Every structure is written in C-alpha cells, then in structure tokens.
Amino acid sequence: MSDNRIGERLKNGLLIENPTFVMMLGMCPTLAVTTSGINGLGMGLSTTIVLTMSNLIISLLRNVIPDRVRMPAFIVVVASFVTIVQFLVQGFVPSLYAALGIYIPLIVVNCIILGRAESFASKNPIIPSTFDGIGMGLGFTCSLTVIGCVRELLGSGKIFNMVILPSDIYTPITIFVLAPGAFFVLSVLVAVMNVVRKKMDAKGKPLAAPVGCLADGCAGCSMANSCTGKLTADKKGGE
Amino acid sequence: MGLFNVTSSPHVREKTDTQRIMLYVILSLLPAACFGVYNFGIKALVLIVVSIITCVCSEWLYNHIVHKKQTITDLSAVVTGLLLALNLPSSLPWWMAVLGGAFAIFVVKCVFGGLGQNFMNPALGGRCFLMISFTGAMTNFSAFDGFTGATPLASIKAGESVDVMKMLIGTIPGTIGETSVVCLLLGAIFLLVTGVIDLKIPASYIITFSVFAMLFGGHGFDSAYLVSQLCGGGLMLGGFFMATDYVTAPITPNGKILYGIALGILTGVFRIFGASAEGVSYAIIFSNLLVPLIERVTVPPAFGIVKVKKGGDAS
Numbered sequence: 001m002s003d004n005r006i007g008e009r010l011k012n013g014l015l016i017e018n019p020t021f022v023m024m025l026g027m028c029p030t031l032a033v034t035t036s037g038i039n040g041l042g043m044g045l046s047t048t049i050v051l052t053m054s055n056l057i058i059s060l061l062r063n064v065i066p067d068r069v070r071m072p073a074f075i076v077v078v079a080s081f082v083t084i085v086q087f088l089v090q091g092f093v094p095s096l097y098a099a100l101g102i103y104i105p106l107i108v109v110n111c112i113i114l115g116r117a118e119s120f121a122s123k124n125p126i127i128p129s130t131f132d133g134i135g136m137g138l139g140f141t142c143s144l145t146v147i148g149c150v151r152e153l154l155g156s157g158k159i160f161n162m163v164i165l166p167s168d169i170y171t172p173i174t175i176f177v178l179a180p181g182a183f184f185v186l187s188v189l190v191a192v193m194n195v196v197r198k199k200m201d202a203k204g205k206p207l208a209a210p211v212g213c214l215a216d217g218c219a220g221c222s223m224a225n226s227c228t229g230k231l232t233a234d235k236k237g238g239e
Numbered sequence: 240m241g242l243f244n245v246t247s248s249p250h251v252r253e254k255t256d257t258q259r260i261m262l263y264v265i266l267s268l269l270p271a272a273c274f275g276v277y278n279f280g281i282k283a284l285v286l287i288v289v290s291i292i293t294c295v296c297s298e299w300l301y302n303h304i305v306h307k308k309q310t311i312t313d314l315s316a317v318v319t320g321l322l323l324a325l326n327l328p329s330s331l332p333w334w335m336a337v338l339g340g341a342f343a344i345f346v347v348k349c350v351f352g353g354l355g356q357n358f359m360n361p362a363l364g365g366r367c368f369l370m371i372s373f374t375g376a377m378t379n380f381s382a383f384d385g386f387t388g389a390t391p392l393a394s395i396k397a398g399e400s401v402d403v404m405k406m407l408i409g410t411i412p413g414t415i416g417e418t419s420v421v422c423l424l425l426g427a428i429f430l431l432v433t434g435v436i437d438l439k440i441p442a443s444y445i446i447t448f449s450v451f452a453m454l455f456g457g458h459g460f461d462s463a464y465l466v467s468q469l470c471g472g473g474l475m476l477g478g479f480f481m482a483t484d485y486v487t488a489p490i491t492p493n494g495k496i497l498y499g500i501a502l503g504i505l506t507g508v509f510r511i512f513g514a515s516a517e518g519v520s521y522a523i524i525f526s527n528l529l530v531p532l533i534e535r536v537t538v539p540p541a542f543g544i545v546k547v548k549k550g551g552d553a554s
Contacts, residue, residue: 173338175372184346 006131013135019112020143020186021193026112029103030144031182037160040148041141042096046089046104048137050081051113055121055133057081062122074117075108082107112140143189150185151176257354260485261314263435267426268321268480274422275415279329283415287324289333293340294320301349315354319343322362322481325416326473326520327369328380335373339365359527360487363477363520370520378515380412392471392516395464403463406470417473427479436483439495440502444478445469447503455511474506477519487527494530494537501526501533 019025029047034040057077058065065073086104090097097104107113116136121129149159155177157165175181276284298316302309310316320340327336343365348357370377380390390412391401405411409419416423430436449465458464469475482488482502489498502522509518 171332171335171373171376173372174374175368178371180371 006127009128009131010135010138013132013137013139014142015139017136018139018143018193019136020140020147021190023115024190025115026110026140028106029110030147031179031186033100033103034144034148034151034182034185035155035177036099036152036158037145037149039096039099040144040146042089042093043100043103044137044141044144046085046100047107047110047112047140048134049085050078050107051116051137051140052130052133053081054078054113055116055129056126058117058121059124059126059129062124065122070118070122071114074114074122078113078117079108112136147182147185147189150189151181154185155181257313257315260435261318263430263433264318264480265314265321267429267435268318268325268416270422270425271325271416271419271476272321274409274419275325275329278409278418279415283324283329285333286327286329286331286336286415287321290324290327290336290340291317291320293337294323294344297341297344298349298353301345302353307353310353313354316344319348319361319365322360322416323365325476326362326366326414328377328414330379331369331373331376335369335376338372339369342368355486357486358530359524360481360484363481363524363527366520367524380414390471390516391467392510395467395471396510396516401467401471403466403470406467414473417476420470420475423475423479427475430479430483436479437495439492440483440488440499441478443496443499444482444502444506445474447500448474448506449503451504451507452511455507457511468510472510472517473519477523478502481520482523482526487530489530489534489537491534491537491539493539494533497533497537498526498530501529 013019017023020027020030026047029043033043054074054077058074061073061077082105085107086097089100089104116132120132124132153159153164154173155175156172157163157167157170173181176185272287276287294316295311299309299311301307302311323339323343324336327339343361346368347359347364348354348361351357389397391406394401402411406418407420409422411418427436427441431438449469452458452465452468453460456464456468482499489495505522505525506518509521510516
C-alpha cells in the first residue's frame with residue numbers, strides 16, 4: 001500500500017488525479033463560480049474542508065455503515081459539514097457567501113466528495129483518507145484558483161482584485177468573466193495539462209500512474225457504484 | 240478532374256470547387272465592401288484588410304501547428320475575414336478585429352476540424368465573441384460623415400421615423416457592410432444567378448420575418464415600417480451571405496425552408512421583444528445549432544424507396 005503514504009496522497013490529489021483537469025469532476029462549480037481568483041479560492045477551500053472532514057468521518061465509520069445504505073449515510077455526513085461551512089462562510093465572509101450563492105449548499109452533491117468517499121475513504125484507514133481529502137481538495141482549489149485568476153486577468157485586468165493590467169493599456173475582454181469564458185479557459189488549461197502529461201510520458205517520467213480500470217481511477221468510472229472493488233484492490237496491490 | 244471516370248456514381252461532375260465558390264462569394268461581397276469603404280473611409284478598409292489577413296494567417300498557423308494539409312488556398316478564410324469585417328463598425332480598434340478573426344478561425348472553425356466541420360458560421364462566431372466582449376466598441380456606430388449616431392433600427396426601436404431611401408442606398412450609420420441594401424442585393428443576385436446560393440433560405444427567412452414583424456411589430460401592415468425593418472441592420476447581409484453558408488445551413492430542400500422560418504422567427508423575437516435593436520447574428524448562430532435536428536426531420540425519401548428509416552440522403 002505504498003500509495004497510502006501521506007505525500008503520495010497529496011501528490012495524487014494535486015497532480016495525478018487532479019479532480020478538475022484530469023478527472024473532469026465537479027464541473028458545475030468549476031465553471032460557475034470561477035469569475036475571479038478569490039471566488040475560485042473560496043469555493044476550493046470550502047470544498048477542501050468538507051472533503052477532508054467527510055473523508056475522515058466516513059473512514060472512521062467505514063466498518064459501521066452497512067453497504068446497502070452507504071450512499072444516504074455518506075450524504076448525511078457530507079451535508080452536515082456543508083451546513084457548517086455554509087454558516088461559517090455566511091458569518092465571517094459575507095461577500096464570498098454572496099458571490100458563491102447556491103454553489104455552497106451544492107457542495108453536498110459535488111461528485112468529487114462522493115467520489116472520494118465511495119472510492120477511497122470507505123475502504124481505507126483514517127490517516128490516508130484524511131490526507132486524500134486534503135490532497136484532492138487542494139488539487140480542486142489550485143485548479144479553481146488558476147481558472148479564476150486567468151478569467152479575472154483577461155476579463156477585468158485584475159488578479160485577486162489587484163490591478164495588473166491598467167485600463168489605459170488593456171481593454172478587458174468581458175466574455176471571460178461571463179459563462180462562455182469559463183469553457184474557453186477550462187478547455188485551454190486541460191489541453192495544456194494534456195500536453196505536459198504527454199511530454200512527461202515521452203521523457204519516461206509518466207505523470208499518471210498506470211491504473212487498472214480506467215485511466216481516471218474509480219471516481220471517474222461510471223461503474224464505481226456497482227464495482228466490487230476487486231480491480232481497484234488489484235491496482236493498489238500492483239503498485 | 241476528368242468528366243468521365245470509371246467509378247461508381249455520381250458520373251457527371253461539375254467543375255465547380257470550393258475555391259471557385261468562395262471566389263464568387265468574395266466577388267459578390269465586393270460591392271458592399273467598396274461601398275463600406277466609400278461610406279466610412281480608410282478605417283473601414285484597414286479593418287477589412289486586417290480581418291482578412293488575420294483569418295488567413297490563423298488558418299495557416301493552425302494547420303502548421305497541428306501538421307495538417309494547408310487549406311488556405313480554398314479562400315474560405317478570406318471569406319470569413321471579409322464577412323467578419325463587414326459585420327464590424329468602422330470605429331472598432333484594429334486589434335479587436337484581429338482578436339475576432341483569430342477566434343473565428345481557431346475556436347469556431349479549426350478546432351472542430353476546419354471547413355466543413357464547423358457547426359457555426361465562423362464569421363458570426365467571431366462577431367458575437369466581440370459583441371459580448373466589447374459591447375461598447377461594437378455598438379459605437381459612426382456614420383459616413385464622422386457623425387456618431389443611432390442606427391436606423393435603434394431609431395425605430397425608440398419610436399422615431401427613419402429615411403427609407405437613405406437605408407436603401409446605405410448612407411446611414413451601421414457596420415461596414417450592412418448599410419447598403421442596393422449593393423448587397425447586387426451581390427445576392429450575382430450569387431443567385433451563378434447558382435452559388437439557393438433562394439429557399441433567404442426567401443423563407445425574409446417572408447417569415449415580414450409576417451412576424453407585421454403581426455407583432457405593433458405597426459400593423461405599415462409598409463414603411465416593414466421596409467425599414469427589412470433594410471435595416473444585418474438582415475440582408477445575414478440572410479443572403481451568412482445564413483446560406485454551405486457548412487452551417489441544412490442541405491435538405493425542406494430543411495432549408497424550415498431553417499429560414501426559424502431564422503425569421505428568431506430575428507423577429509430578438510428585434511421586437513429583445514433588449515437590443517439587432518438580432519440577426521444571434522438568430523443565425525442559434526439556427527446553426529438547430530441544423531442537425533432540422534436535417535434529421537427533413538430527410539427526403541430516396542428515389543424508389545417508399546419508406547426511409549434513417550440516413551437516406553438524396554442530395
């Protein structure tokens with residue numbers, strides 16, 4: 001179980017199975033709230049907290065939760081933490097709360113969280129699960145912040161509300177802070193990520209670890225819910 | 240290509256190729272472009288040249304980067320650049336035209352596979368990109384004498400009267416290529432006579448839009464209102480030159496009529512009920528997206544087959 005080391009889990013979340021750029025999970029908040037760097041960062045950190053805490057609790061309860069009702073059980077755990085985070089954000093950063101709006105409650109149904117609960121936390125001990133949550137959350141946060149910064153820079157000439165490109169030398173391309181811009185930026189960044197991946201493969205230092213079922217891992221697999229986990233176990237044993 | 244090949248059908252081939260069709264389209268747009276330059280001065284010429292150069296260079300660059308066969312000699316990029324420029328106001332900074340041209344070619348045309356694969360008219364995609372990005376600059380219309388004013392369509396929307404004669408000739412504010420109805424119709428007739436475009440789409444478009452404007456425009460059968468709606472804005476330019484784009488229009492005969500009706504209704508909705516005075520470009524790109532559906536429901540039965548299940552394409 002070499003991939004259960006803490007560093008391995010963090011690297012996995014940030015790079016190898018980056019939820020946004022590699023697994024294309026959680027697209028709804030990714031596209032909707034990344035109108036600025038700060039919004040992306042806020043959304044990412046909120047998700048990270050929920051992801052870490054729910055991974056921790058679900059991992060703790062993994063032998064208690066009956067297999068047949070695991071989905072409702074996961075949802076209850078996730079929803080509790082989302083409610084906590086929602087109140088915290090509303091209380092301490094009301095401007096962020098206003099900007100994120102409905103997308104904070106919607107963290108409950110974020111596929112990254114359920115995906116990690118299902119494919120990792122419910123099968124692994126507490127420490128790796130917690131760090132899996134942190135790694136995945138940070139991967140999500142980095143992706144959202146990068147998308148947000150690019151969109152904010154192109155769309156309004158600022159990064160984190162600091163003017164980088166003054167309006168007398170740069171005319172903001174408004175489309176980037178509107179919905180179409182999210183798709184443009186995301187697709188270009190995913191393309192860049194794939195180019196980097198290919199370059200690394202060509203150099204003999206593959207960024208993505210060889211996996212058994214799907215190149216994307218279980219969370220990206222449509223069969224993840226009905227999968228017995230046998231192949232996953234093989235994959236883990238194989239590494 | 241020889242006319243007599245030992246191959247399966249079709250046995251008789253026309254000599255017309257993409258390049259020739261594109262050349263005809265360019266020729267047919269020249270009167271409108273020349274009038275635009277006459278009307279708006281040297282800035283319009285600069286925009287047209289910059290836009291065409293950008294589109295051709297973008298296509299060359301893309302093909303070069305992804306190691307595809309160079310396709311710039313089919314002139315389709317020139318047509319895209321020209322159409323895009325004709326859709327821009329003459330006061331637009333030149334670098335915005337560069338951005339729009341690059342967007343049209345890279346994003347709308349090339350990443351989907353180049354000419355024949357793009358689901359949306361590249362020139363209009365570029366225009367709408369600029370429209371959303373730089374709304375202020377894109378709606379800053381200056382007239383032929385440097386006077387900045389409302390377009391006739393905006394005046395109609397505001398309830399003012401317009402000079403229909405001026406709209407026919409084209410000495411009005413607007414984008415570079417849309418103002419002169421006479422020049423546009425001249426080009427359209429050339430395309431119709433040479434058989435490059437089919438009357439079905441423009442005719443059903445204009446008829447549907449007229450009926451819609453009469454029903455919902457609030458002016459009844461007022462012919463002056465109707466003519467000014469038809470001659471104003473990009474309806475003539477869009478209807479004859481951009482809605483009829485081979486790639487993004489349906490190929491089935493009934494589909495073309497259906498497509499024209501969709502265009503007419505959408506343009507009417509956008510113009511009469513929408514917030515802005517103009518709606519042709521959005522109507523066309525929206526209808527472009529409907530084309531696969533339209534083609535699916537209007538497949539004509541193949542010759543000799545009574546019941547066609549799927550995919551029988553008679554054209």
